[in-house]
Amino acid sequence: MGGFISFLERRVLPVAGRIAEQKHLQAIRDGIILAMPLLIIGSLFLIIGFLPIPGYDEFMGGVFGEQWRTKLLYPVNATFDIMALIVSFGVSYRLAEKYKVDALSAGAISVASFLLATPNFTMFTPEGAAAAVQVGGVLPMMYLGSQGLFVAMLLAVISTEIYRKIIQKNIVFRMPDGVPPAVSRSFVALIPAFVVLLVVWLLRIVIENTSFESIHNIVSTVLAGPLNMLGGTLFGAIVAVLLVHLLWSVGIHGAAIVGGIMGPIWLTLMDQNRMVFQQNPNADLPNVITQQFFDLWIYAGGSGATLSLVILMLFRARSEQMKSIGRLSIGPGIFNINEPVTFGMPIVMNPLLVIPFVLAPITLVIISYLAMSFGLVAKPSGLAVPWTTPPIISGYLATGGKISGSVLQLVNFVVSLLIYYPFFRLWDRQKLQEEQGKAVTPSAAANNNNAVQL
Amino acid sequence: MNILLCCAAGMSTSLLVQRMEEAAREKGLEGRIWAVSADEVMNNLDQAQVLLLGPQVRYKLAELKKEGEARGIPVDVISPLDYGTLNGKNVLEFALRLKRN
Numbered sequence: 001m002g003g004f005i006s007f008l009e010r011r012v013l014p015v016a017g018r019i020a021e022q023k024h025l026q027a028i029r030d031g032i033i034l035a036m037p038l039l040i041i042g043s044l045f046l047i048i049g050f051l052p053i054p055g056y057d058e059f060m061g062g063v064f065g066e067q068w069r070t071k072l073l074y075p076v077n078a079t080f081d082i083m084a085l086i087v088s089f090g091v092s093y094r095l096a097e098k099y100k101v102d103a104l105s106a107g108a109i110s111v112a113s114f115l116l117a118t119p120n121f122t123m124f125t126p127e128g129a130a131a132a133v134q135v136g137g138v139l140p141m142m143y144l145g146s147q148g149l150f151v152a153m154l155l156a157v158i159s160t161e162i163y164r165k166i167i168q169k170n171i172v173f174r175m176p177d178g179v180p181p182a183v184s185r186s187f188v189a190l191i192p193a194f195v196v197l198l199v200v201w202l203l204r205i206v207i208e209n210t211s212f213e214s215i216h217n218i219v220s221t222v223l224a225g226p227l228n229m230l231g232g233t234l235f236g237a238i239v240a241v242l243l244v245h246l247l248w249s250v251g252i253h254g255a256a257i258v259g260g261i262m263g264p265i266w267l268t269l270m271d272q273n274r275m276v277f278q279q280n281p282n283a284d285l286p287n288v289i290t291q292q293f294f295d296l297w298i299y300a301g302g303s304g305a306t307l308s309l310v311i312l313m314l315f316r317a318r319s320e321q322m323k324s325i326g327r328l329s330i331g332p333g334i335f336n337i338n339e340p341v342t343f344g345m346p347i348v349m350n351p352l353l354v355i356p357f358v359l360a361p362i363t364l365v366i367i368s369y370l371a372m373s374f375g376l377v378a379k380p381s382g383l384a385v386p387w388t389t390p391p392i393i394s395g396y397l398a399t400g401g402k403i404s405g406s407v408l409q410l411v412n413f414v415v416s417l418l419i420y421y422p423f424f425r426l427w428d429r430q431k432l433q434e435e436q437g438k439a440v441t442p443s444a445a446a447n448n449n450n451a452v453q454l
Numbered sequence: 455m456n457i458l459l460c461c462a463a464g465m466s467t468s469l470l471v472q473r474m475e476e477a478a479r480e481k482g483l484e485g486r487i488w489a490v491s492a493d494e495v496m497n498n499l500d501q502a503q504v505l506l507l508g509p510q511v512r513y514k515l516a517e518l519k520k521e522g523e524a525r526g527i528p529v530d531v532i533s534p535l536d537y538g539t540l541n542g543k544n545v546l547e548f549a550l551r552l553k554r555n
Contacts, residue, residue, distance in 0.1 A: 017513035030493035097496060251534060253510035256462035256492070328540060332469055339466035343509060343538025388465070 005349055008250045016247055020257045023098050024157050029260035031091030031156065032267065035083045039384035042079030046274070046383055049073050050281045052401035073278070080274060081141050083267070084148035088114040091156035099164040102185060106163050109193045110156040113200040117155055117215040118143045143216050146271030149264055150224040151216050159196040166192040224268065231265035232289045234369045241298060241365050245358040248303050251348035255294075255303050266291040274382025281400050285379040288372040292380040295336070295387035296394040297368045297405075297412060302338025304357040305364055307391065308417035310341060312424045319431035322424075335388045345427075356423045360416040367415060371408055378402035455485040457549045458498055459532075460518075461508030464491035470532075473542025474549075481546070502527055504549045509534040528552040 019025065049072045060068045092110030096103040122140045123132040143151070171191055175184035204215060212218045230236050240258050247254030259266075270290035276283050301307025310333040313326030322345070329340040347353045371377040381400035389397065391409045399405035457474070459467035467489035474487050490498050492511055495518065499505060505522055507515060512531045522529035530552055536544040 013513075020513045021517055033491075033493050094493065248510075251509050252513060253462045253508075256511070257513075325539075332466070335465075337465050337469070339461075339469070339508070339510065340538055340540060343534045344540075346534065346538055348509075348534060 005249060005351060005354065008246055009349075012246065013250055013252060016252055016254075016257055020252075020260065023095065025260055027091050027095035027098065027157070027160075028153050029256075029263060030094040031087050031089075031153070032263050034090030034093075035086040036384065038079040038086065039083065040386055042076045043383040043385065045072060045075045046278065047397065047401070049076075050277075050400055052281075076278065077141070080271060081145040083145055083271070084152035085111065085114065085144050087149060088152035088156050091153055092160045095157065095160045096164060099160075099168070101164045101167045102188070105185070105188075105193070106160045109163055109196050110159045112193070113155045113159045113196055114148070114152050115139070116197060116200045117151060117204055118148065119214050119216075146268045147220070148216060149268055150227075151219045153264060154219065154223075155200065155215075159200070162196045162199065163192040166195060227265050228268055231262055232269050232287050234289075234366070237289050237293070237365050237369060238362055241294070241361050242358065244303060245361055248342060249348065249354045249357065251343065255299070259291075259294075263291070266294070270380065270382045270384070272382070273380060277381040277383075277400055281381070284375075285381065288369055288379050290380045290382065292383070292385055292394075292398045293368065293372075296380070296385060296389070296391070296398050297408060298361050298364050299336060299387070300391040300409060300413060300416070301333045302336050302341065303361070304338065304342070304347065305360045305412065305416040306338045306341045306347075306357075306420075307333050307336075308360075308413050309345075309356075309420045309424060310338075312417065312420060313345075313428075316424070317428050319428050319435055321431045321435070322428050334390050336390075337388070350427075352427055353423055356420045360419040363415060363419060364412045368408060368412065371411075377404040377408045380405075455483065455550070455553060456501060456503045457485065457487045457546075458495070458502035458505045459487070459489040459508070460492060460495045460505065460514070461489070461511050462492055464489045464494070466510075466537075467506075467508050470537065470540055470542060470545060473540050474546045475542070477543040477546045483546075496521070499525065499527065504553050505529040506545065506549060506552075507531045509537055528555070 049069050057069075064071070088110050089107040093103040093107040096106030118139060120139060121134050121136045122138050124135045125132040142148075167188070175187060207213070207215055207218060212221070231240075240262055244254035244258045247257060266289065269287040270292065273285040273287050273290060276285050299305060301310060306329075310326055310329045313322045314330055315326075317323045317326055325340060325344045328344065329338065332338065332340060342348050345353065347357050368377070372379045378399035380398050383398055383400060385394050385398040391413070392406045395405035395407075395409040396403065397405075459471060461467040471487050471489045478485070478487065485503075486501075488498070492514065495505070495514075499518075499521060505518060505527055507518065507529070509531055515529065515531055519529045521527075530548075532545055532548065535541075536548070
C-alpha cells in the first residue's frame with residue numbers, strides 16, 4: 001500500500017496537476033461556478049412550488065389564483081433556463097483573465113457568438129394546421145439552458161482564443177494619447193470581435209446547409225450526447241469516484257479536479273431531471289447520476305464519506321489525538337467539509353486509512369445507484385441543493401421532498417461507519433500506544449514522516 | 455499584514471482564518487486575513503501581501519507563484535499537518551517568515 005501511494009505521488013499527481021492547471025478546463029470549471037448561485041436560487045423557488053404537503057396545491061391556488069405556480073416559477077426561467085448564456089460569459093471571462101486580456105469584452109463577444117450560433121426562430125404548429133410554420137423574432141429557450149451548455153462552452157473557448165490571439169499580435173486600432181481609456185478599449189475590441197463573429201457566422205451558414213441544420217444539433221450528436229451517456233452510467237460514476245479518492249489519498253483535491261471535467265456533464269444530467277420534475281414532481285426521472293448524487297449521497301461529511309469516521313472519533317476514540325481531531329472535525333463535518341480529517345487524522349498518505357477512504361464511497365455509489373434505479377429511493381430531482389447542506393436535510397430537499405432520500409443517507413452513513421470501523425480501531429490503538437510512550441512501530445513513524453513532508 | 459488564503463472552494467481555509475485571526479490578535483498584529491476560492495484568487499491577489507495555498511490545491515503553486523513574483527508577493531503551500539489540525543499560530547508564523555525572506 002505504501003508503494004502504491006508513492007506510485008500515485010510520482011505518476012498520477014503530475015498528470016492530475018497538469019489537467020487541473022489546463023487553462024481551458026480551468027476556465028470552464030470557473031465559468032460554470034458563475035451559474036451556481038443562480039441555480040440555487042432557482043431551486044428555492046422550485047422547492048416552494050412543489051412542497052409535498054397534502055392540500056398545498058389547492059391552498060395556494062385558492063390564495064394566489066390558478067396561475068400561481070407558473071408565476072412562482074418565473075425565476076426558474078431566468079436561472080436554470082439561461083444557464084448556457086451565463087456560462088458562455090463566465091467561461092470566456094475566466095479564460096481572458098488567464099491570458100490577461102480584457103475579460104469583459106471577451107465575455108460580451110462570447111455571448112454574441114453563442115447567440116449567433118443559436119437559431120433565432122422556432123417551429124410552431126398552429127391548431128388545425130397541417131405543417132409547422134417558422135416563427136421569427138424569438139430565441140428558443142431550450143438552447144439557452146442546459147441543452148446549450150456544450151455549445152456555450154465550446155464557443156466561449158474558441159471565441160476567446162481568437163480574441164486573445166489577435167490582441168496579442170497587436171492587430172488593433174491604436175488611439176492617440178488623450179483619448180479616454182474606456183473609449184480606446186471599446187475600439188481595441190473591434191477587430192477581434194469582428195473576426196470572431198465572422199467565423200461563427202460562416203460556421204452557421206455552412207452548417208445550415210447540412211442535415212444537422214444548427215451548431216447545437218452537431219454538438220449534441222457528436223459530443224454532448226455520448227459524453228452524457230457515459231457520465232450517467234454506474235461505471236462512469238465508479239471511475240469518477242475512484243479517481244477523486246485516489247487523488248485525495250495523496251492530498252490533492254480530487255473532487256475539484258474530476259468535478260471540473262465532469263461538471264458540465266453532471267449539470268446537464270441534473271437539469272434533464274429538473275425539467276421532468278417541474279412538469280410532474282412524481283414522474284420517474286431520467287437520471288440517477290447528477291451533481292447532487294455525489295455531493296449529497298456519497299460525500300456525507302466530505303470526500304470519503306467521513307462523517308461516520310468523525311462520529312467514531314468523537315465517541316469511540318481512546319487516544320487523545322483522535323479525540324481532539326474528532327472535536328475539531330465535527331462542526332465542519334456536518335457541512336461536508338473534512339480537511340481536518342484528511343490532513344489532521346491524517347488520511348492523506350496514510351496506507352492504512354486510505355483503504356476505507358476509497359472503499360467506502362465506491363460502496364456507497366453502488367448501493368445508492370441500485371436503490372435509485374430500482375425505484376426504492378427517489379432520484380435527485382435536479383434541484384441545485386448546495387453541497388454544504390447537512391445530510392438528512394439535503395437528501396429530503398434534493399429529491400423534491402421525499403423521505404426516501406434521507407433514509408438512503410442514513411443507510412449510507414451506517415454502511416460507511418461499518419467500513420471505517422476496523423481501520424479506525426487499528427489507527428486509534430496505534431496512536432494510543434504512541435501516547436502511552438510504548439515503542440513506536442516503524443510503519444507508524446514512517447506514516448507520520450510522510451504526512452509531515454508532503 | 456494582509457494574508458490571503460486559497461483552497462478549492464474557500465471553505466476549509468476559512469476555518470483556518472478564524473484560528474489565524476485569534477493568533478494575530480494575541481501577537482497584536484494588524485491587517486486582514488481572508489480566504490477565497492480558487493476561481494476568485496486572482497481578483498484578490500493585489501490586496502494581499504502573502505498568499506498561502508491549502509495543501510489540497512498545491513497543484514496551483516507553480517501558476518500562482520509566477521503571479522505572485524510579478525507582484526512581489528510570496529506564495530507557498532501550508533504544511534498539511536498544520537492545515538489539518540487548524541494550527542493558526544503555526545500558519546501565521548509561516549506567513550510572517552515568508553514575508554520576511
